[in-house]
Amino acid sequence: MTDLLSILITLSISGSLLLIFSGLMDYLFKRKFTANWHYSIKKIVLLVYIAPAFLLVDFLSMFRQKQQSNYLFTYFSIKQNHLFLSTNSIRVIFTIWLLGAVITAFRFIYIYRNFIKRLRANCLSTSKEAIAQSLLEKNSNEMNLTRKINLSFCRINISPILLGVFKPMIVLPMFDIPIDELDIIIKHELTHFKKKDLWVKQAMSFAMILHWYNPFIYILQKEINKWSEFSCDEDIVINMSHLDRKKYGETILNIMGRANQTTDANLLGTTFSARQTNLKDRLLNILNAKQGNRTISTVSFVIIVLMTSLGIGSSMLINDVVPITEEENNVQTSKLLTEITESQKGPKQKETSNLDKISEDVRLLEGNPTQEPTNEEDHEIEDVEQAEIDEVILVAK
Amino acid sequence: MAKFQSLSDTEMKVMKEIWKMNRPVKSNELLTIFYEKEGKEWKGQTIATFLSRLVDKGLLSVKREGRANTYIPRLTLKEYKKKEAQSMLDTMYQGSLKNFISTLYENEITSDELDELKNWFADK
Numbered sequence: 001m002t003d004l005l006s007i008l009i010t011l012s013i014s015g016s017l018l019l020i021f022s023g024l025m026d027y028l029f030k031r032k033f034t035a036n037w038h039y040s041i042k043k044i045v046l047l048v049y050i051a052p053a054f055l056l057v058d059f060l061s062m063f064r065q066k067q068q069s070n071y072l073f074t075y076f077s078i079k080q081n082h083l084f085l086s087t088n089s090i091r092v093i094f095t096i097w098l099l100g101a102v103i104t105a106f107r108f109i110y111i112y113r114n115f116i117k118r119l120r121a122n123c124l125s126t127s128k129e130a131i132a133q134s135l136l137e138k139n140s141n142e143m144n145l146t147r148k149i150n151l152s153f154c155r156i157n158i159s160p161i162l163l164g165v166f167k168p169m170i171v172l173p174m175f176d177i178p179i180d181e182l183d184i185i186i187k188h189e190l191t192h193f194k195k196k197d198l199w200v201k202q203a204m205s206f207a208m209i210l211h212w213y214n215p216f217i218y219i220l221q222k223e224i225n226k227w228s229e230f231s232c233d234e235d236i237v238i239n240m241s242h243l244d245r246k247k248y249g250e251t252i253l254n255i256m257g258r259a260n261q262t263t264d265a266n267l268l269g270t271t272f273s274a275r276q277t278n279l280k281d282r283l284l285n286i287l288n289a290k291q292g293n294r295t296i297s298t299v300s301f302v303i304i305v306l307m308t309s310l311g312i313g314s315s316m317l318i319n320d321v322v323p324i325t326e327e328e329n330n331v332q333t334s335k336l337l338t339e340i341t342e343s344q345k346g347p348k349q350k351e352t353s354n355l356d357k358i359s360e361d362v363r364l365l366e367g368n369p370t371q372e373p374t375n376e377e378d379h380e381i382e383d384v385e386q387a388e389i390d391e392v393i394l395v396a397k
Numbered sequence: 398m399a400k401f402q403s404l405s406d407t408e409m410k411v412m413k414e415i416w417k418m419n420r421p422v423k424s425n426e427l428l429t430i431f432y433e434k435e436g437k438e439w440k441g442q443t444i445a446t447f448l449s450r451l452v453d454k455g456l457l458s459v460k461r462e463g464r465a466n467t468y469i470p471r472l473t474l475k476e477y478k479k480k481e482a483q484s485m486l487d488t489m490y491q492g493s494l495k496n497f498i499s500t501l502y503e504n505e506i507t508s509d510e511l512d513e514l515k516n517w518f519a520d521k
Contacts, residue, residue, distance in 0.1 A: 112497045156482040162499040192499045205496040257511050275506050
């Protein structure tokens, strides 16, 4: 439980820091790099939120037997930066987190299933399917997609949707769509499918469940959705002429116009200007998307590597600096002692109880030391240990 | 405005009959209809439950007349469909659902905004 909490906090903090850094990158390189690059750095941030990279590094370093050099670092972190929490408060915090995570997860599931139910109630196959089906096949072949994707029509004027991670399906609104618009819609959804965007979104919901308390995760969700859309557009238009790109953008506007039944009163949640700005940004991105040259590719790749290492590095650092330790009221100092002598001995498992450990260690240090100190640092630390042992003996008495 | 609630299959069946008749109905009339149409021998209590649920969902209003109540439809079929559609659209663009579906466009936009954008884009 404590370990889990520790890991969670590490992921949360390092992810958030990386998100801020990525925001800076986005701002600095907005027009210079491709939308796909922006999307990639956001995906790296997402990965840092989910995957405990530092565990992997710890696991690898176990094989290297570098105990001595870790020793001092561990000593300092124990002495100065450990977060000591009582067992009770750890339990409380963990329960609150678990509750929040479970509620978030159930909310997601409920909303999704409810939506699917209503979609099913309004979906049917019609004769239009023949045309759409052939377009689907044609584009699938052009993109070298082997998976069979189902097609369905919905009586409600929704936006075209791609859904289903395991059984992918495209749902189209039922009103009359001109063939060229239909072609673009299908290209768009298939591109999302090809880029595995639904998988990324699933990973995003997992991160949201883990880090529901962290406001940055919601920012990441917005950013990832935005860049996933932009990079999908980019992939489609990158080899198109300016004229064709205009056509693509106009198609999107037309599709929105055909579906439109809404008045101001119905549009909750976003302001007039926000909606326009989002769409304007998207349209501008469509027009301005360009393939990078060699310099841009190299620099952008370097930045990606930099971000990845920053992500791993910061999570390792934070993991060392802010671990949580359980604290039973009077055994704080003896715990310190146990940890110090343990890291001196090596990565052995704790088997005996704390008090037994203390008496054993006292005996060892007063009698025959298990290890000869090999350098000055060890001498210093031994002195401190001796002082602490004296303290412990006093306390125990 | 109360949050939109969709109807269950049976509730929908009941409403469809009421819409067909296009006038206020009494519960015993519905019992007869369902018995004749589908051989369903519903008890008075059963139909009363469905009808009161429909009242709760805002589709019917009830006029209490001693033992037999009269139920009056509050929405036409068309209006109901429109509300259902709007409710689905509202859900679709919600944050929580965005993690599970991929849409062509992120949110809706008013006709005025759309025209403005079309004009702006045409010059680019």
